[in-house]
C-alpha cells in the first residue's frame with residue numbers, strides 16, 4: 001500500500017554535514033521524494049510537531065533541539081517520501097529513537113548520540129504511523145509544495161493575502 005512519511009533532517013544532521021549520507025541511505029528504499037525544502041522552525045511549529053510529548057520532562061529541550069538552538073543551525077530539511085510501505089521502510093533505516101539502542105548500521109545508530117543533558121540527538125525524524133504522517137505533513141507542507149495529491153484539498157480564494165513576489 002502506498003504511504004507517505006515526513007522526514008526531517010534535524011539540526012545536528014545539518015551541522016554534521018550528513019544530508020548527503022542520509023539521502024543516500026534513504027535512497028535504498030526506492031521510494032519517491034515528492035516534496036523537499038529547508039524550513040525555519042518556529043516555537044509553535046516545534047511544539048505542535050512534538051505535542052504528543054508535551055508532558056515529558058525533556059519536552060523543553062527537544063523543542064530547543066528541533067529549533068536548532070543546540071547546534072546554531074536554525075533550520076531543518078523537510079522531505080516527504082512516498083511509496084509502498086514508506087513508513088516502515090524509513091523507520092527501519094532510521095533505527096530506534098535512542099541512538100545507543102539503535103542498530104549500529106542504522107542512521108541513528110551510525111550518527112546519533114545522547115547529550116550530557118540526556119537529549120537523544122538522533123539526526124532524523126520519521127513519522128511513526130499513517131495518522132501521524134498525515135498530521136505532520138499537513139503541518140510542514142502546503143498542498144502546492146507536494147507534487148502528488150496525498151490528501152483531499154479544497155480551493156480557497158484569498159483576496160487580501162499579501163505574498164512576496166520577485167521584484
Ligand code: IDP
Nearest residue numbers: 053058062096097118119120121122125126128
Ligand atoms: P521518534 O522520533 O523515534 O518517533 P518520539 O518518541 O516521537 O520518537 O520522540 C521524539 C524525539 O524526542 C526523539 O526523536 C528524540 O530526539 C527525543 N526523545 C524521545 N524520547 C526521549 C527520551 O527519553 N530522552 C531524551 N530525548 C528523547
Ligand code: MG
Nearest residue numbers: 126127128132
Ligand atoms: Mg515520533
